[in-house]
Amino acid sequence: MEFKKAVGSRRSIRYYQSWRPVEQGKVQKVLEAARLQSQHGNAQLIRKAVVVVRDEAPKELWDGLVDALYNQPAAAQAPVHVYWTIDMSGWTSLKGELLKLIDVGALTSSYGWSEQFVDDVVMKTPDFNVMSGDLRFAEWLSAIETGLAIGAALLAAVDEGLGTGLLTGKREQIRELLGMPEHATPAQIQLLGYPAENPNAGGQRPRPDFEQLYFKGKWGESFPRDPAVVEELTEAGALQPAAPAVWRKAEIRALAGLFGLPE
Numbered sequence: 653m654e655f656k657k658a659v660g661s662r663r664s665i666r667y668y669q670s671w672r673p674v675e676q677g678k679v680q681k682v683l684e685a686a687r688l689q690s691q692h693g694n695a696q697l698i699r700k701a702v703v704v705v706r707d708e709a710p711k712e713l714w715d716g717l718v719d720a721l722y723n724q725p726a727a728a729q730a731p732v733h734v735y736w737t738i739d740m741s742g743w744t745s746l747k748g749e750l751l752k753l754i755d756v757g758a759l760t761s762s763y764g765w766s767e768q769f770v771d772d773v774v775m776k777t778p779d780f781n782v783m784s785g786d787l788r789f790a791e792w793l794s795a796i797e798t799g800l801a802i803g804a805a806l807l808a809a810v811d812e813g814l815g816t817g818l819l820t821g822k823r824e825q826i827r828e829l830l831g832m833p834e835h836a837t838p839a840q841i842q843l844l845g846y847p848a849e850n851p852n853a854g855g856q857r858p859r860p861d862f863e864q865l866y867f868k869g870k871w872g873e874s875f876p877r878d879p880a881v882v883e884e885l886t887e888a889g890a891l892q893p894a895a896p897a898v899w900r901k902a903e904i905r906a907l908a909g910l911f912g913l914p915e
């Protein structure tokens with residue numbers, strides 16, 4: 653799928669064909685996309701994921717996970733869950749990973765990068781100073797880079813023709829059920845499956861106006877939105893008709909009937 657189309661076609665899918673498994677290769681492609689995303693200090697072992705496939709998981713584990721996801725119906729329907737997790741122990745590989753970037757010519761000596769610079773400057777900046785016990789910056793950065801990975805994973809799922817969406821869950825319960833160590837915290841749970849609703853899910857969901865979000869030169873002064881660009885993005889499928897489609901309420905009634913849920 654063309655990139656702009658994938659961006660514009662993503663929706664949080666909340667109804668899944670529970671009877672249709674997801675090919676393992678597609679799950680792998682989602683994970684591969686996440687692995688390639690940017691990382692603040694290149695400490696590579698911070699963002700991890702546990703994939704749970706309903707048809708391969710013990711029933712008690714699956715039921716426990718659905719419960720930990722607040723019993724949201726989509727959690728029970730989607731045949732694959734990806735538990736995106738922040739592992740703070742990954743920070744210990746920071747220095748080695750930075751040295752690797754110097755070795756491969758990504759960080760260059762012409763910009764001052766050397767082992768000594770890593771030791772004397774980088775490892776002593778507050779952002780990286782995980783060993784000091786002050787984890788605030790490191791936790792923030794870890795959440796950002798895990799979010800980047802998840803963003804790519806969502807788009808990769810759309811590109812594979814899957815339905816996808818994020819759920820929030822009870823982190824302690826999930827950690828215990830999946831046998832995660834203390835230094836690992838489940839961040840967000842990605843559902844994967846084939847959508848039972850139209851993948852359009854009734855249209856693009858409400859967003860604030862572009863001008864309210866983006867400024868140019870100074871806070872509060874809107875970045876000008878060029879109608880010609882809007883037209884180009886519309887043609888490319890990035891901007892699609894806003895929700896709700898006229899048929900959405902009828903679709904929700906039909907889905908409620910299919911899954912035995914209230915309308």
Ligand SMILES: Cc1cc2nc3c(=O)[nH]c(=O)nc-3n(C[C@H](O)[C@H](O)[C@H](O)COP(=O)(O)O)c2cc1C
Pocket residue numbers: 662663664665666724817818819820821840857
């Ligand atoms: C961090 C995060 C957590 C979310 N948790 C839930 C959730 O627990 N249940 C749910 O139905 N949707 C959840 N969502 C999906 C949002 O509600 C959804 O993205 C938003 O309504 C916009 O709709 P769209 O994704 O279809 O554009 C979550 C999204 C994010 C980014």
